[in-house]
Amino acid sequence: MSIIKNYFKQNKVVHTFETCQWPNGDPQDKDFHFCGDKTLINKPYCKKHCDVAYVDEKDLKKDKESHKHLIAA
Template sequence: MAWTEDRVEVLKKLWAEGHSASQIAKELGGVTRNAVIGKVHRLGLSGRATPSRPVKRPPRLARPKPRLQPDGSVTMPKTVVAEDDKAVKTAEKAAMVALPPQPLSDGEAATILTLRDSMCKWPIGDPADPKFAFCGRKSTCGPYCAEHAKVAFQPTKKREKRKADYDYVRKIAG
């Protein structure tokens, strides 16, 4: 395929309009994308009027979800849902601070080396900290003691009730 003056003019026009090399090759016919790129380079065509790809938009933020009030009314929260999650996690952490590790017979807290199957495996503290330990109490609910199982496992009824409330609020809010 030879580059005629007419084809070169079409190439220049389409390139200036912001078309991609693939689109130009398809328009011209009988030429590949790489041939178009090579010709653009040899002609010294620089920038375009518009980019061939759309500009990426910033990610959309989640909208606040409506809340069901005890009186049955629906209101929109003034704060973002993530702040509510932070409050719950802070309350859980406060509850865990009140429950220190159970000392073993030697007076030390349970470590990964001293844990047994019958001991609560709830981690307490930062793993990078030398004072990091595990709860060590008698495990009654799977791998955790009763107190830590309340935090780790959520009863099905609570989950179903929360989901039902959420579905009801979504239905009302539209």
């Protein structure tokens, strides 16, 4: 059983799509918890954690273009 599933089982945590599921800390520590803030629609995370978890494809392309000169020929 995964550490996260074990955490849910031991702490009787009910998974909900209304609260942010971003993990905070080590799942094996007593103070481990999930963010719990309100999620964005159809996302498992709040705004803050969506900004970390998801990368905009446009930004990736811009970043790749700006670093082309660093790639060895």
